[in-house]
Amino acid sequence: MSAPTRQKRLSTADISSLKGKQPIVSLTAYTTPMARLLDAHCDLLLVGDSLGMVLYGLESTLSVTMEMMIAHGQAVMRGASRACVIVDMPFGSYQESKEQAFRNAARILQDTGCDGIKLEGGAEMAETVAFLVARGVPVLGHVGLMPQQVNTAGGYRSKGHDAAEADKIRRDAKAIGEAGAFAVVIEGTVEPLARDITATLACPTIGIGASGACDGQILVCDDMLGLFNDFKPRFVKRYANLAGDVSQAVATYADEVRTRQFPGPEHVFQVKK
Template sequence: MSAPPRQKRLTPADIASLKGKRPIVSLTAYTTPIARLLDPHCDLLLVGDSLGMVLYGLDSTVSVTMDMMIAHGQAVLRGVNRATVIVDLPFGSYQESKEQAFRNAARIMKETGCDGIKLEGGEEMAETVAFLTARGVPVLGHVGLMPQMVNTSGGYRSKGHSEAEAAKIHRDAAAIGEAGAFAIVIEGTVEPVARSISQALACPTIGIGASPACDGQILVSDDMLGLFNEFKPRFVKHYAELAGVISKAAEDYAQEVTQRQFPAAEHTFQPRGKR
């Protein structure tokens, strides 16, 4: 009996075609087990450089390396059958030149099997986006609050409050859309600006801390699952409170171990023939 055919994964073109039809469902994923759990419910899984902060305890995404992104991209692809998988280009891997961006994007796609890459930037990155898309690299753009620019942008603050800032985000999104991005993430941007950008662009927008009028939404999965209690951004909704569940499980385990209640007889191996 032959194995059932593997389900065809969604492509970046499929994601682009969802504009005006239904909202795009996106989450981050960094590991195989989590990817397997999220995959049936998501159109797009992003292996974000947020893994530097979420998994490695770094202060920002700036220290994330190509090797880190590739290792986690490979892990996520092992757990995916349905969703489009996009991997972030980390800081310093694409800003120098469009040729550098292509080399590193091609490496990520070859070594992970992902469907495309994401990069941050607006007007200044439009030429790079056009260069990549013309050479077979699907690009997910990212405008508004850009975490890789945290050291020059004044920190993690919402964007678009002034007329000049709002106009700049509009220009950034338009430039990246015209350059050929299949979709654009809008992060940490005041609602009216994100809404008007979403209405103006031909490609879909995916909001995080932006507008419900965006063509889709994305959250860091660990935030969505309530794994962090010390800080909850305004734009995050906890759909579970797993931090408390994990802490209580560890407490129960520690108590049973110290009281020699675990492992019990049913958790041990006995010599064959002995019951």
């Protein structure tokens, strides 16, 4: 009897090759069970530093550590067999120098087995991206609204509304693409700008709050599943309302425990005769 054929994981080169062919389906994933659910449907799973806010209740992504990213990267890799898995580099792990960036990127790749890393930044990070790519580290770029720069940006707001800002984002995307990124995330930019960047870059663009013309789309999984009742960004479409389902399920459980309906005879172990 022959061994079952092991499904081949999509590589960063496979993702790049989808430019102009078919839209790239991407979602964030932070845990093994969720990765297993998403894997069959997604081309790319991002272990985003958004986990700091989504899972840990932090105010921003700035407090996320390498240890957190590696632990969740390992968890997602245990649940994904098909999708290309990319792990975010947290704030402070790559900005100091290209050598620092390589040491930490190499650690992420070695400790998790993921397919590549993502880092934020435009023209100022192009040399670092080129340095990493030349040394075997696949890089997913990220331009436009950059959450790790929330303090210098003065908060979370859409980008590209004036000519100077739009021109900078264009130059940033071009620099990161030419440095060798296999794809570039465009976040929180006005639609015509994201459309224009997509048309000019040789590598794929993956939009979030950008344009339907991007080569792919990504959302925070918990947002699109409706796991938060109190927060819904403009660019998120909710495909479910799981927060309501969870709340109702827990309310029913609590009622059954208090009225001694649960556990029933079928949920407990009897003495064997």
